[in-house]
Amino acid sequence: MEFLIASAIGVMTAAGIYLVLRLRTFPVILGISLLTYAVNVFLFTSGRVIPGAPPVLRDNVTTYTDPLPQALVLTAIVISFGMTAVVVMMGLGAFLGSDDDHVDDQPDTPQDKPEGSA
Template identity: 80%
Template sequence: MELLVASAIGILTAAGLYLVLRLRTFPVIMGVSLLTYAVNVFLFASGRLTIGASPILIKGVETYTDPLPQALVLTAIVISFGMTAVIVMIALGAYLGSDDDHVDDPAEPAAEEAQ
């Protein structure tokens, strides 16, 4: 199970980094979202991967999961949703203001004249 979760974290991270390095706004936003999902799965996996274990200590229960990573992931999901909404609104404003969604800097005027 740990191998499956570690592979999922690696795939999410690789896809997120690939999309962040694109030159358009929407893939960058999707890449940042994938990176936050990878971090959330990593935090959740740090609380011990056990199936059917109780997150609360009860008498007679020997195996339990740590509830702190679960609370951190829940908080991170809410924060990442809000930040994604803010980033989408900023990107939409930039697109509507310039009619272009390129992330890179505009070309130099001298470079345009040389072409």
């Protein structure tokens, strides 16, 4: 089971990095989202993985998983939504403003950027 979790983290990280290295905003945002999943799961597993022992106190139960990474990851998920939204907004604004959704500055080429245009 540990192997499965670790390999899932690895696959999501690799896919995330690959997409982050793309040249257009949308795949980069998808890549960042994948990296977010990977990081969140990794942080979560730092509390060890124990099925069937949620950290909700019950009488006569002594085994609980580590609640602290869960609390940290919970806020991380919500914050990452906020940040994704901001990044999407910035990418969208850039695209609407310049009709270009490249991540990097494009070298000015005379045919598609006439002199004097911003």
